[in-house]
Amino acid sequence: MGTNYDKYHMLLANSIPLLWEGIGKYVMQNITCYHCGEDCDTLKVFFDEKHFCCNGCKTVYEIFSTNGLSYYYDLQSSAGSTPNGVSGKYDFLDNQEIVEKLLEFNEEGIQVVELYIPQIHCSSCIWVLENLNRLHASIKMAQVNFPKKKIRITYDSAHLSLKQLVVLLAKIGYGPSITLDDYTKKQHSVDRSLLYKLGVAGFAFGNVMLLSFPEYFDHFVSKPGTTEYWLDQYKVVFRWLMFAFSLPVVCYAAKDYFISAFKGLRSKLLNIDVPIALGIFTLFTRSTIDILLDQGSGFFDSLAGLVFFLLVGKFFQQKTYSFLSFERDYKSYFPIAVTKLNDNGHDENIPIHKVKTGDRILIHNQEILPVDGVLISGDAQIDYSFVTGESQAVHRTSGDKLHAGGKQLGGALEIEVLKSVSQSYLTQLWSNSAFSKNKASEFQTLTDSIGKRFTLSVLTIAILATVFWLFMDPGKALNVFTAVLIIACPCAIALAAPFTLGNMLRIFGQHHFYVKDTNTIERMAKITAIIFDKTGTLTSSSENTIVYEGMELTNGEAALLKNTLRVSNHPLSRSLYKILKNHQIYTLDGFEEETGKGIHGKISEHSIKVGSANYVGGKSALKAFDTSVYVSADENYKGRFVFKSKYRSGLATLFKKLTKTFLLFVVSGDNEGEKYRLKKLLPFGITPFFNQKPEDKLRFVKNLQQHQKVLMVGDGLNDAGALAQSDVGIAISENINVFSPACDAILEASKMNRLSDFLWLSKNAVNIIKASFLFSLCYNIVGLYFAVIGQLQPIIAAILMPLSSISIVIFATMGTTLLARRLPTKN
Amino acid sequence: MGVIYVLLAISICVALVFFVAFVLSVKKGQYDDAYTPSVRMLFEDEIVDSSTNNNQNKSQTE
Numbered sequence: 001m002g003t004n005y006d007k008y009h010m011l012l013a014n015s016i017p018l019l020w021e022g023i024g025k026y027v028m029q030n031i032t033c034y035h036c037g038e039d040c041d042t043l044k045v046f047f048d049e050k051h052f053c054c055n056g057c058k059t060v061y062e063i064f065s066t067n068g069l070s071y072y073y074d075l076q077s078s079a080g081s082t083p084n085g086v087s088g089k090y091d092f093l094d095n096q097e098i099v100e101k102l103l104e105f106n107e108e109g110i111q112v113v114e115l116y117i118p119q120i121h122c123s124s125c126i127w128v129l130e131n132l133n134r135l136h137a138s139i140k141m142a143q144v145n146f147p148k149k150k151i152r153i154t155y156d157s158a159h160l161s162l163k164q165l166v167v168l169l170a171k172i173g174y175g176p177s178i179t180l181d182d183y184t185k186k187q188h189s190v191d192r193s194l195l196y197k198l199g200v201a202g203f204a205f206g207n208v209m210l211l212s213f214p215e216y217f218d219h220f221v222s223k224p225g226t227t228e229y230w231l232d233q234y235k236v237v238f239r240w241l242m243f244a245f246s247l248p249v250v251c252y253a254a255k256d257y258f259i260s261a262f263k264g265l266r267s268k269l270l271n272i273d274v275p276i277a278l279g280i281f282t283l284f285t286r287s288t289i290d291i292l293l294d295q296g297s298g299f300f301d302s303l304a305g306l307v308f309f310l311l312v313g314k315f316f317q318q319k320t321y322s323f324l325s326f327e328r329d330y331k332s333y334f335p336i337a338v339t340k341l342n343d344n345g346h347d348e349n350i351p352i353h354k355v356k357t358g359d360r361i362l363i364h365n366q367e368i369l370p371v372d373g374v375l376i377s378g379d380a381q382i383d384y385s386f387v388t389g390e391s392q393a394v395h396r397t398s399g400d401k402l403h404a405g406g407k408q409l410g411g412a413l414e415i416e417v418l419k420s421v422s423q424s425y426l427t428q429l430w431s432n433s434a435f436s437k438n439k440a441s442e443f444q445t446l447t448d449s450i451g452k453r454f455t456l457s458v459l460t461i462a463i464l465a466t467v468f469w470l471f472m473d474p475g476k477a478l479n480v481f482t483a484v485l486i487i488a489c490p491c492a493i494a495l496a497a498p499f500t501l502g503n504m505l506r507i508f509g510q511h512h513f514y515v516k517d518t519n520t521i522e523r524m525a526k527i528t529a530i531i532f533d534k535t536g537t538l539t540s541s542s543e544n545t546i547v548y549e550g551m552e553l554t555n556g557e558a559a560l561l562k563n564t565l566r567v568s569n570h571p572l573s574r575s576l577y578k579i580l581k582n583h584q585i586y587t588l589d590g591f592e593e594e595t596g597k598g599i600h601g602k603i604s605e606h607s608i609k610v611g612s613a614n615y616v617g618g619k620s621a622l623k624a625f626d627t628s629v630y631v632s633a634d635e636n637y638k639g640r641f642v643f644k645s646k647y648r649s650g651l652a653t654l655f656k657k658l659t660k661t662f663l664l665f666v667v668s669g670d671n672e673g674e675k676y677r678l679k680k681l682l683p684f685g686i687t688p689f690f691n692q693k694p695e696d697k698l699r700f701v702k703n704l705q706q707h708q709k710v711l712m713v714g715d716g717l718n719d720a721g722a723l724a725q726s727d728v729g730i731a732i733s734e735n736i737n738v739f740s741p742a743c744d745a746i747l748e749a750s751k752m753n754r755l756s757d758f759l760w761l762s763k764n765a766v767n768i769i770k771a772s773f774l775f776s777l778c779y780n781i782v783g784l785y786f787a788v789i790g791q792l793q794p795i796i797a798a799i800l801m802p803l804s805s806i807s808i809v810i811f812a813t814m815g816t817t818l819l820a821r822r823l824p825t826k827n
Numbered sequence: 828m829g830v831i832y833v834l835l836a837i838s839i840c841v842a843l844v845f846f847v848a849f850v851l852s853v854k855k856g857q858y859d860d861a862y863t864p865s866v867r868m869l870f871e872d873e874i875v876d877s878s879t880n881n882n883q884n885k886s887q888t889e
Contacts, residue, residue, distance in 0.1 A: 126866050147863070192859075196850065199850060
C-alpha cells in the first residue's frame with residue numbers, strides 16, 4: 001500500500017503548481033501564510049511571530065495552538081486551508097428533518113454522523129481531525145477514512161448539535177460538504193462478499209492441497225496398481241475431509257459463477273461463466289462419485305484451486321479509486337436546503353425538493369443556485385464553471401433570468417423561483433434515457449464472445465469422445481466425458497482479461513488517468529471517433545491569457561493601475577493584478593469600488609478607472625464575446641484588457657496524432673468568438689460546432705453512434721448527457737478532488753496530451769488478451785489429449801490447471817507492463 | 828498410526844482459528860480503509876499543553 005501514500009502526495013504536488021505557476025515570480029520574495037501556504041501579498045496578519053494571509057487562517061492557528069494542537073504544523077508545513085464564510089452556510093441544519101436524514105445513528109443521546117470533507121489531503125489533516133475531542137469535550141470519537149476523505153464522528157447530542165459540530169469543523173478550515181446527494185441517498189452497506197469468498201476459497205485450497213499430498217506421493221512412489229498399506233487404511237478420512245472442505249467452495253465461493261451462467265443461459269447467451277460453472281459442477285460431482293465408489297481421490301484440489309484463482313482475478317480487476325466518484329450527478333453538488341423568504345419577511349430553511357414555483361429564495365455568497373429563477377434584487381456574479389467550464393463569472397442584474405447550477409460570488413441575492421429543481425434547465429437533462437442505461441452490461445466483452453465459441457467446441461469434443469469410447473469401451477465413456485469438461489474449464493481464459501485490464505487500470509492510475517472499471521478499457525479499444533468539449537476541456541479553467549488593446553499606459557498610470565487593483569478583491573482584478581509588472585507599492589489617496597461596475601483609484605491629481613465599458617466611458621466592442629476590463633486614466637479612455645481562455649499545452653500535437661486514427665469533433669456550448677483561434681489549433685478540415693445546448697451535445701453523440709464508437713471528452717455538468725450517452729465518457733478535471741460529472745474515466749487535465757497514448761495502450765491491451773487466449777488454448781489441447789484418451793489422473797489436472805493459470809497471469813501482467821513503457825515515467 | 832487423527836484434528840483447528848480471525852477482521856471493516864491506519868499508527872502523544880507551547884515550530888517561508 002506504500003504506493004498509495006505516494007499517490008496522494010503526487011496529487012497534491014500536482015494541484016499546487018497549477019495555482020502557483022502564474023504567480024511564481026512573486027512567491028519568491030513574498031511571505032507565505034503559516035497556516036495555508038498561500039502567498040500573503042495584499043493583506044498581512046502578523047501574530048505570534050508568524051505571518052498569515054488572512055484573519056481566517058490566523059483564527060484557525062489560534063484555535064489549534066491554544067488547544068495544544070500545534071503539532072499540526074510540524075507534521076506537514078502549511079497544511080491548512082482557509083475557512084471561508086461560515087456564518088449562515090449551515091443554517092439548514094436547524095431543520096430537524098434534514099438532520100435526521102444525515103445521521104447514521106441517533107439514540108440515547110449519542111449521535112453518529114459521517115461527513116465528507118474534501119479538504120482532507122495529508123497526515124496533518126488526519127491527525128487534527130482525529131483529535132477533535134480537544135476542541136469540544138462532547139466529541140467522543142472521530143475516525144478519518146483518508147482514501148474516501150470522510151470522517152465519522154460520535155458525539156454527545158445533549159451538549160452538541162450537528163450544526164454546532166459542522167460549524168466547528170468549518171471554523172478550522174474543514175467545512176464538510178453536505179449536498180443533496182447525502183439527503184436522497186439510502187444508507188448503503190459496504191459489499192465485502194468478494195473478500196469473504198476469497199477467504200473461503202483460499203482456506204479450502206490450502207487445506208485440500210495439503211490433504212491430497214499423500215496420494216500424490218503414492219502416485220510417484222509405489223508401483224502401478226499397488227498402494228501403500230497405510231494409505232489404504234486412511235485415505236477414506238483424507239478424501240472425505242477434502243470433500244468437506246470443497247463444499248463451501250462450491251456452494252458459497254463459486255456461487256456467482258452459477259448465478260451468472262444461469263442468467264446467461266436464460267437470456268440465451270453463452271458467456272464465459274457457462275463453461276466455468278459447468279466445469280466446477282462436473283469437478284464436484286465426478287469427484288464425489290469417485291470417492292463414493294472408491295475409484296480415485298477425486299479432483300477436489302483442482303476444484304478449490306480453480307475457484308481460488310478465478311476469485312483472485314476478480315479481486316485484481318476491482319481496482320477502485322475510493323477518493324473519486326464516477327457516479328456524480330447534479331445532486332452531489334447541489335445544496336441540501338435553501339433559505340426561503342416567507343411573506344411575513346421571515347427566513348426559513350427548507351429542503352430543496354420543497355421549493356415551488358413562485359417562491360422567493362435567498363442565495364448567499366458562495367452558494368449554488370439550485371433552480372431556475374428571476375433575479376429580484378442583489379448584484380449577481382454567477383460562476384458557471386461547474387456547468388460550462390467557463391472560469392469567468394457572469395454579471396446579471398435584477399430582472400435577468402438565472403439558470404440553476406451557477407455559484408454566486410458576492411452578496412446575497414433574492415430570487416423568484418421559475419421552475420422547481422427537477423424541472424430546471426440543467427437538471428432536466430438527467431431525465432434523459434441516456435442516464436439509465438448501463439454501458440458495461442450492454443457491451444459484449446472479448447472473454448464472453450470467446451466463451452461462446454469455446455463452450456460449443458468443448459461440448460462437441462466431449463460428445464465426440466464419449467461416442468467414440470461408447471464403441472471402444474463403454475465403461476470409460478462417462479469418465480472421458482467428465483474429464484473433457486473438467487480439463488477444458490477455461491480458467492486461464494477467464495483470468496487473461498482481469499489481469500491484463502486490471503494491470504492496465506493500475507498503470508493508467510499511476511499516470512493520473514482514472515478509469516472506472518476494466519470493461520471501460522475494452523470499450524476504449526474500440527473507439528473510432530472522439531468528440532471534445534471546448535470550454536474547460538480544451539481550454540484551461542484556471543488560467544487566462546490577458547491581452548491589452550489600446551493606447552499604451554505611461555509608467556505613472558501603470559503604477560497607479562497596479563496599486564488600485566491591489567486593493568480590489570474582485571476576481572478579475574486579482575487575475576489582472578497578478579500579470580502586471582511590479583511597481584512601487586504605495587497607499588492610494590482615494591479608492592472606490594462600485595459593485596458590478598468597476599473600481600476607481602486616486603493618487604494626488606491623477607485618477608484611474610477600471611471596470612465595465614459603461615463605467616469607464618469606453619466603447620463596448622461590437623462583438624463582445626470575450627470578457628474585458630476597460631481602463632481610463634484621468635477620465636480619458638485608454639484601452640482594455642481582454643481575458644482569453646488559454647488552450648491547454650500540447651493540444652496541436654495531440655490532435656495531429658489523433659486525427660490519423662480517429663474522427664475528431666469539437667462541440668462547444670459557447671458562442672463563435674473563439675472560432676478563429678480554435679481552427680488554427682485543429683487539424684485541417686475539422687469544423688468546430690458552437691452554441692450547442694446540453695441536449696444538443698447528447699443528440700450529437702447519439703447521431704454519431706449510428707456508425708461510430710464514440711469517445712466523449714468533457715468536463716462540466718453540461719457535458720453530462722453526452723458523457724453518459726457516449727461509448728466512453730472521459731471527464732477532464734484540473735483538480736480531481738473537486739468535481740467531475742458522471743463518467744467512465746477521469747483524466748487529470750495536465751495529462752490530456754497523453755490521451756492518444758492511453759487509447760493506443762487500450763487497443764494493445766486487448767491484443768494481449770487475444771494472445772493469452774492462444775496461449776491457454778495450447779494448454780487446453782495438452783489437457784484434452786489426456787482427457788480424450790481416458791488417462792486424466794487427478795494429479796495431471798492438479799498440475800496443469802494452476803500452471804496454465806499462473807503462466808497466463810505472468811504473461812498478461814508482464815505484457816501490459818512492457819507496453820506501458822511507452823508512457824513516460826513520472827516527471 | 829492412529830495419531831494421524833489427532834494431528835489432522837489439530838491442524839484443521841489451527842487453520843480454522845486463522846480463518847475465523849480473517850472473517851472477523853473483514854467483518855469489522857479492517858480492509859475497508861487500508862491507508863489511514865498506516866498513518867495513524869505513527870502518531871503519538873503530540874498534544875502540546877498550552878502553557879508549554881513555545882515556538883519550536885520551524886517557520887515555513889518557502
